[in-house]
Amino acid sequence: MSDARQDGAQDARRPRLSRERVLAVAMELADRDGIEALTIRALAEHLGTKPMSLYHHVAGKEVLLDGMVDIVFSEIEKPPTDLGWREALRVRCRSAREVLGRHPWSVPLLESRHHPGPELLAHHESVLSTLDRAGMPLPLMAHAYAVLDSFVYGFAMQEANLAVQRGDEDAELAGEIAAAFDPDAYPMMTRFAMEHAMRPDFDFGDSFDYGLDLLLDGLARAVERAGA
């Protein structure tokens, strides 16, 4: 009789709830429909259950978001230990940008969660080790970390926004902006847009490597100076 019980069907399409499954589906939802579409109700729907069932695996929405952020960190490649510190940091920063690009909703959350997860801690630890390996004294280490992360987060934030603007409201928005755009009032912006930013081969993302190298160059010089 157990195979004919009321939730036999449910059993098949619901591999049983678990913290992992809840988080995984939450990430999917956020990635696909945006963070504002991630409601407890919608999440429950996608899991084939009812809202209150989730509360046994995740204490509340805040904790859910904490968990998601930690997953994001888990996806960011740690600086490889078999590369020089510069290359290693480049790898980890590029990975961070890529991951944040895949999960644009996470950027504003990254720094606003008050409960660092294990993956976040492990990540920080590995980056600090790399900076230490580079021979940076503590004060320089602090600068380096602050500066690199500021750049990475800020860049990801701007890219996340660009992605939104290329959404379905593209036409409407472009028209709106163009309309509000008096070429006489904003000559530089007009020139910049016409002659560069709207060209098909322009890619905002190119500035990432440019800026990253600017910072790494500067830090390398500082390390030399400190070492001398």
Place this chain on the structure above:
Amino acid sequence: MSDARQDGAQDARRPRLSRERVLAVAMELADRDGIEALTIRALAEHLGTKPMSLYHHVAGKEVLLDGMVDIVFSEIEKPPTDLGWREALRVRCRSAREVLGRHPWSVPLLESRHHPGPELLAHHESVLSTLDRAGMPLPLMAHAYAVLDSFVYGFAMQEANLAVQRGDEDAELAGEIAAAFDPDAYPMMTRFAMEHAMRPDFDFGDSFDYGLDLLLDGLARAVERAGA
């Protein structure tokens, strides 16, 4: 009789609603209690009116936020035209950091608003002019703007977060983190915290000028190379 009408008192303490007043009080509220405390109801309360009265001055909450973001931009000093491009940019970036520090709630909003206000446009225009004046060709200009803003926004984001963590939940939070913190598991973080970041003279904010100069140095070199 007009001085004895029902809303005589209200008249005195309510200088009549207006878009400006609504926005101003909204900024106050967000600054003081955080963006999540800025609800239409709370805002109406502080203005001495009822929720629906606001809708005649601001089309909805999104538009309210758009307006607030534009005010934030209006507070950021434009790069002074009577300084060299480097100094001018330094002034504007420092001002941006300071303003975003005063309005921490605005950082995640800055790049997520889809309706650029006049102040934002004017600000962009003036920065681009400065970059142009520096002799940057368009591609370099794009890099420079992207890189500087990424850094400024990212830094402000991290600072905003630090500010929150120094809030009323300080003790609780510090204890929590310390508890989760196994010195053996995270040796570098422990050393970094003990020997540097928790020292009374450590100031995260110091890294701002450091990073800003790193970027400006790099850009100056690029300008020279381009000019040669």
Place this chain on the structure above:
DNA sequence: ATGCCGTTCGTACTTAGTACGAGTTGCTAT
């Protein structure tokens, strides 16, 4: 005075998070 228009606001609908407690399931020890 009269009637119009911009404002104000009472009411109520909708969406979202989640507290409470009842029901259900499946594991474990007998």
Place this chain on the structure above:
DNA sequence: ATAGCAACTCGTACTAAGTACGAACGGCAT
């Protein structure tokens, strides 16, 4: 096998928040 228990699920309902609708109101030009 089965009783008992703990873990899980979910129906109901409360609260907070954004805002649609339309009535009421106040000042002003006629």
